[in-house]
Amino acid sequence: MKIVDVKLGMLKVPLITPFKTALRTVECVEDVVVILETDTGQLGYGNAPATAAITGDTHGSVVEAIRTIFTPLLLGREVQHLNRICGEVQAALVNNYSAKAAIEIALYDLFAQLHRAPLYRILGGDGNGLTTDITISVDYIDKMVADAKRAVERGFEILKLKVGKDIGLDMERIKAVYAAVEGQARLRLDANQGWNPKQAVLAIKNLEEAGVVLELVEQPVSARDLDGMRYIAERVQTPLMADESIFGPIDAFEVIRQRAAEIINIKLMKTGGISNAIKIADIASVYNVECMMGCMLETSIGVSAAAHVAAAKPCAVTKLDLDVPSLCQYDPVVGGVTYKDADIILSETPGLGIERIEGLRPLDN
Numbered sequence: 001m002k003i004v005d006v007k008l009g010m011l012k013v014p015l016i017t018p019f020k021t022a023l024r025t026v027e028c029v030e031d032v033v034v035i036l037e038t039d040t041g042q043l044g045y046g047n048a049p050a051t052a053a054i055t056g057d058t059h060g061s062v063v064e065a066i067r068t069i070f071t072p073l074l075l076g077r078e079v080q081h082l083n084r085i086c087g088e089v090q091a092a093l094v095n096n097y098s099a100k101a102a103i104e105i106a107l108y109d110l111f112a113q114l115h116r117a118p119l120y121r122i123l124g125g126d127g128n129g130l131t132t133d134i135t136i137s138v139d140y141i142d143k144m145v146a147d148a149k150r151a152v153e154r155g156f157e158i159l160k161l162k163v164g165k166d167i168g169l170d171m172e173r174i175k176a177v178y179a180a181v182e183g184q185a186r187l188r189l190d191a192n193q194g195w196n197p198k199q200a201v202l203a204i205k206n207l208e209e210a211g212v213v214l215e216l217v218e219q220p221v222s223a224r225d226l227d228g229m230r231y232i233a234e235r236v237q238t239p240l241m242a243d244e245s246i247f248g249p250i251d252a253f254e255v256i257r258q259r260a261a262e263i264i265n266i267k268l269m270k271t272g273g274i275s276n277a278i279k280i281a282d283i284a285s286v287y288n289v290e291c292m293m294g295c296m297l298e299t300s301i302g303v304s305a306a307a308h309v310a311a312a313k314p315c316a317v318t319k320l321d322l323d324v325p326s327l328c329q330y331d332p333v334v335g336g337v338t339y340k341d342a343d344i345i346l347s348e349t350p351g352l353g354i355e356r357i358e359g360l361r362p363l364d365n
């Protein structure tokens, strides 16, 4: 099975309610979509969102990297040489993790199709019991409480509250949502780097003393401030999770070595795709560290890929934040993962199981 064409398109999906974090506000999901075509007529799908505030990647940088660097590297290559090609993709340029992720997702999709099995089985997974949380955007207290209650009504038992805008107000937000859903849902916090270390210690201790039970606090301080992360981790009971602090395997190793967090959030758009995501999960397993499989605000192409990888690493990946399809008004990706409330059901069709994409706007090559 040889790659004979690389096609690009844009896919935009409106959200049910704006997605608001300490870093950005967005009204819709918009991805660059890559389609790898083979001489056997098979298609491999990959995607890349523009999460410039986190990865530095824009739609323009993704398209340019794929057109000028990856397309010449891929044309004529045999899909069975997956690991060699992924190694070359990672080495071909620095950074540009979302573009690399798009290419790797499409390559793994094709590789699993070549072997006529769903991706998670090719990676050694069993696909049992995938359950995601859902994100509650940072907002007015009443709106967050209403969104949290609606999420519980929809069947979600884990809520990830976005905070990090104003720590005083954040405390009120967290306490109000906790009171509204206590006994019905567990809470995770994600400050998206919005606090400083001393503030974070005071805030988390205050919540602990007030009896607000939190499953974890994600990326309370600046991505580069591993000293700050460790300062917090040493002073609070609630587990910390590193998100923006960890892109690749070396970052994961460093966070573990410095004891800067107890949990790692793996996202394909930070790792540059599936090969490094697997390495991080394996490093975490070696050190007995738990991982979450997360995602950016991206279409269900990447979310499907992340779900397949999570299913393949059940001992390392114990938590999922793969909620974007539940945040969107509809899913234009036919096939791939399906959702039943918080439960994720993987497709048994070979590869990612994507049949077609509706509303894809082709980009001229």
Ligand SMILES: C[C@H](N)C(=O)N[C@@H](CCC(=O)O)C(=O)O
Pocket: 021, 024, 051, 135, 160, 190, 192, 243, 294, 295, 296, 297, 298, 321, 322, 323, 324
């Ligand atoms: C979408 C997911 N629940 C999430 O919150 N992901 C990121 C932010 C993604 C983005 O800004 O696109 C996170 O910080 O965990």
Ligand SMILES: [Mg+2]
Pocket: 190, 192, 218, 219, 243, 244, 265
């Ligand atoms: Mg996060």
